Amino acid sequence: MPYILIGIGVILLLWFISTYNFFVSSKARIKGAVQEIGNQLKRQAELIPNLEASVKGYLKHESGIFEKLTEARRAIASAVESGNAQKMADAGAKLAAVLPSLTIAVEDNPELKGSDVVGKLMDELRDTADKVMYARRLVIDLTADYNVRRVAMPSSLVANMFKFDELAGLITPSEGKHLKVSEEETKTPKVKI
């Protein structure tokens, strides 16, 4: 009988330690995942000058795009330096907003579209955009995991004992346009060719 009690005690202790470790290591992992976003954004920002250099000659009339790109790059550089996940995400979004217009400009220009260098650079750009997206996904997943374990029984007992706070992950406004569907959006778009 006492052996059974000791056995149960040991199992409980092991569970307690592993749950505690889950919470602290999750926090550390989320911190690392946020740095990864910065890392990928920086890579993206460094690619752009190359792309600019190789297409600028052909796209002189599109100087507006290049101004916006330079501005987005600056925003990224300062956001990465600050290490703030939210700032990084905002800066990334800014850049992502400019890229489609560049893509269109490149595709409208047959000379550029056919060029190997530009094609490769556009591939790289798409790839980095994916990388930034997946780096954000990791932050979201890790945070969600952490937050679920924090409130779900029985791990919530450990979380309450050590006062592990809810983590925000990527901040998304919980109200606003992105949660509503407008009348326009419910209609199937008609494409005229």
Place this chain on the structure above:
Amino acid sequence: MVNVYEAQAANKRKSALIMALFILFVSAAVYVISQAMGVYFGYEPGGLGVAGIAFIISGIITFVSYYASDKIVLSISGARPADRKKDFNFYTVVENLSIASGIPKPKLYVIEDTAPNAFATGRDPDHAVVCATTGLLQKLDRTELEGVIAHELSHIKNYDTRLMSIVAVLVGMIALLADMFLRISFRGGRGERRGNQASAIFLLLGIVFAILSPIIARLIQLAVSRRREFLADASSVAITRQPSGLISALEIIAKDHEPLEAANKATAHLYIVNPFKEKGHGAVDWFASLFNTHPPVTERIAALRKMA
């Protein structure tokens, strides 16, 4: 409608249940066969020593294949290392999804074969290998490739190679044990048998178990394998959030009837879709499906559509 998290959790629960069943069955079979052996050897606990020997032999064989799985499979399949420039989509998609799933980037290999397929192996995420055929890389677009790669990375993240190795050790042990027992009993058993009723029952049970348990153990092993495929599909969607990518990739792979030359029976369970392709319909189908390493593609697609 099932959300991804529930699909993942349900698959994990089911595979834990199968594993529990499996361990229970293995223990029972080992107990019965060693008891029956004890009757031949003339003293009761003797058989357990034989079970130990069977466990060690099977363990050594599997441990080698587990420890060096990446090297063995790659040398059998004749794969070449992937190149970032030549296999841009493959290389970068793996890079990206490794970021998303929080594992180090596995080593990448390409098999020159037009049959579209892919597999992952390696004992843990630090020694993982993902391998794709050139057919797969040519026939799938980036979104579809993401679905397939996320499936393979999920196998790595879920430690499926490790799990299947443990299962293989136990299946091998049962097979060896049963084989030894049958050899002893066919030779007639020289030890003087005590006419005790319990030992007669154990002897009978031992023969039944020795004949049936290798097959049953193998069937449970295959059930574990199929369950892990469903789990990897669900985890793939959890990473990419695009079931459509994996669905259309599975459709393309299933539509292709060309067999993969580099695959053989020993490596078949590793691939995303059974490289020998499924044939046969009707009543035989259900029975044949018990012996498959992979669930039918149609069933996998149906499960994925529920998540979409």
